Amino acid sequence: MNQQAQHIADDVSRGVGLLHLRLRIQLQSLIRIVLISLAGFAVTPLLTIWALAEKHAIAGATWWKIAAILCESNACQRPLHPMGDPRIWPAGSIISNHWFTAQATAITDLFWRGVMYGVLVTPILALCLYLGVRAIGSAARDPYLLRGRSLTTDKRLADDLIRRRAASDLAIGTIPLVLGKETQHILMAGTVGAGKTQAMYRLLDQIRARGDIAILYDIAGAYIPSFYRPELGDRILNPLDRRSASWSPWAEINNPAAADRLAASLIPSPSGPNQFFSDAARAIFSTGLRLLQEAQPRTVLELFRLLVVASREEKQRSFAGTEIARFYDPEAGRTAAAIDVTAANYIRSLRFLRADAGSNDFSLSDFVRSADQAIATNTAQPWLFISSRRREHDALRPLITCLLDTAIAAALSLPENLNRRIWIFLDELDSLQQLPSLAAALQEGRKYGICVVAGLQDLQQLMDVWGKERGEAILSMFNTAAIFRLNSNFSAEYMSRLLGEAERERTEESARYGAHMSYESLNLGTRRDVERVVLPTDIMTLPDLHCYVRLPGAYPVARTRLPDPGKTARPKRHAPFEEADLSGSVSAHLRTAASLPADTASASTTQPAPGPQEPPTPDQPARDRPPEQALTFAPAQDGLESFPQL
Known part of the structure; x- marks a missing residue:
């Protein structure tokens, strides 16, 4: 109990001492601001006379004032040589002289005009001085960026892009992408329900409006209901879906x-x-x-x-x-x-x-080539949906991976065209096997207009599929990143490093105090630190639909929010899945032949x-x-x- 009372007493004395020191420093600062303002008030009349009066008028008024002082001292007959005149002027003669009197009157009027100016200017000077020293103190308190990335608001980043004329017509939330940099690929990472798929929805809306080609990996029928348009030539590849095209490897x-x-x-x-x-x-x-x-x-x-x-x-x-x-x-x-x-x-x-299947089947290579030809003819460019359902995904995973990799390889076989845009959406990339053509698409796809948009839920699962070194190499080739909430410590730590680090210089305060609540000094010093732009805990505690966006180049990281999907509902034109009749499948024929x-x-x-x-x-x-x-x-x-x- 005594120890607890001692701690309370120490806290009270420490608080009183710190408050006393703070008040004393603030009072001294206020006094200095007032003194500087008064000095400005005193100087204002003199500056007014110096700026508005002629030199000979100032000299005449000065000699008149000297003569007046001499007369007040009963020395009106004292000889003077005003303004270098070789003639002798008694002080009384200068006072009675019309010209000297006129100059003195004019300078006196200017003096009082300067006083009025001072009355008006001094409060403004005091306010500017207060705001200036406050800004200096705030700058000293906030860390100063020496190098590396910084964290800014989405509005400032968007305004910066618009001012530089580098804003694309594509955006993530309220942040536009960098113009022409979509071919440097986009990574979206987030746990279930964090908003990653909503960001892809909005990006797909913008891509459809532009008329670009898109190849989508749809693991759970998330995109087919809203984006599948058979009237535009869109195709589905999923042997378990009735709407799927017939495909064979020989195609x-x-x-x-x-x-x-x-x-x-x-x-x-x-x-x-x-x-x-x-x-x-x-x-x-x-x-x-x-x-x-x-x-x-x-x-x-x-x-x-x-x-x-x-x-x-x-x-x-x-x-x-x-x-x-x-x-x-x-x-x-x-x-x-x-x-x-x-x-x-x-x-x-x-x-x-x-x-x-084996002859005259749907060909991914032909589809990509025909879609590319649609660009030249300015006709609608079809989309391809390679889909599966969760419950059959493990059984279809090798086939789905093969189809996606074949489509990517077909895009890489097209003639080089920097103006072409072929979007490849790989939501839940970690649910696939390794895609042999993905690394080539990320490295060389810019020449062919390939834009890869990959989604991740768990970074560890990606590393399990690709291996640590190859997985990190794949992630390093995405120049634009949108990081939503991640629950895994490993994933949040990795994405925190991906968003970048910064070296900052910050000012530190240290108080020195002695007995009897006598604080002696408050010392200021600087320290340099290298720290994360976004901490892992910041990523793990993001609300739904919020994400950090990193753009390619030296742009700062910004946090943005996606619109509420409930307020912007998109129509669902088709069912995500339509059960296929498997009586003509390989499996059915084998069961029949085996009398099963x-x-x-x-x-x-x-x-x-x-x-x-x-x-x-x-x-x-x-x-x-x-x-x-x-x-x-x-x-x-x-x-x-x-x-x-x-």
Whole structure:
């Protein structure tokens, strides 16, 4: 209790002492301002006389005043030489002289006029002095930016862009983008419900108004209801959606290397001990595509059967003489089975495609080229929606990644055109596999007019997919960033560093005091610090629809707010998803051939695996075998489990 009372007494004495010191300093400052103002008042009449009177008038009035002082001292007969006159003038004669008297009267009038000026000017001088020293004190209190980025308001940043004529017709919230810099790509990061998707909605509204091309990754049908316009030529790619175009890998193959690119898009190649199996699986897929390129029938069903369902013996015969023949050598043992399992894990995403797809299918490359031609003819430029639903996304992820990567590669194959704009929206980029063409699009896309807009919810998930080094390299290529609320400490810390740092010089105060509440001094000093422009906690506590915006170049960071979506509702013209009839899919054909009950209403991948059946004994290569012989499952081999149910 005594210790607590002592603390309270110390707090009281410290507070009284600080208050006394503050009041004393403020009183001294006020007195100095008053003294300086009075000095200005005293100088004003003299300045008025000096500015408005002639020199000879000032001299005449001065000699008249000297003579008057002498006469008051009973020295009117004292001889004087006024204004250098060699004649002797008694002081009384100067006082009685009309000219000297007139000059004295004129100067006296100017003096009192100066007094009136002083009465008017002195309060203004005092106010200006007060505001000036206050501004100096405020500047000393606020940190002074030496180098690095600063934090400003959205209005100041927008006004700065407009003043420099660098404001684009595109904007995030109230902040316009930098004119012509959209090809340096845009990153939007934020947790669920923070406003990231709303920012993309508004950006898409502006892009549609401009008439630019757009390719959208729509993981949950967020964009199709409001932006899908089939009357403008928009297309959907999603094998589970009734409105989807029919697609097959051969629609993108116009040279042998294209098969390798498709394989790289479908099957990721992680670094480490598993890279061999992924690279081998890629080789199997690309070789299968080339093998069936000229075959009849060339269908996705036959490709799937050959790569996933066929027995090892059949694959050994079919791929004899190719680069992957060694994978099916009888001595390969479990290695071949492991390669097959790796390939099947990703190729299985093709099972939702139409079984008869393979000729005259929708081509992403042709779509991008035709959209580019629409620019030259000034016609409506169609959009492409590559979509999925949450519950089927894991099953479709390899296929969706392959489609997106193919579209990006098609844009990179166009002739260079700095005036073209092809927007690629990758909302929830962390939900995809690695996109092999993304790095090239970010690095070289400016020459082709490619504008990538990527959305992230969790930075750690992106690093898990891409790896730390490659993930950071990808993020570093986005020059414009809009950072909404992030709940992850790791994500908020990274985005805080992404927004930049600043070196500032700040003034510090330190009070020195002694006994008896006698504060002796208040010292001022400067210190330089390097600090974040935006702290991680500032990012983690952002309200909904608020974000920090970083623009390319030396522009400061600003915080902006998006309009309330409830006040600007956009019409929903279409359903986000329309269930497709899967009776013609690869999966349905395989179930029928295996005498399994078909369930065309479900796209689930968790059905029980079929029992082992007798493997086929074909007499000819797989590409020439009749369909009824091609649709059988292979039993488990080398102790590995059979492939999951298709």
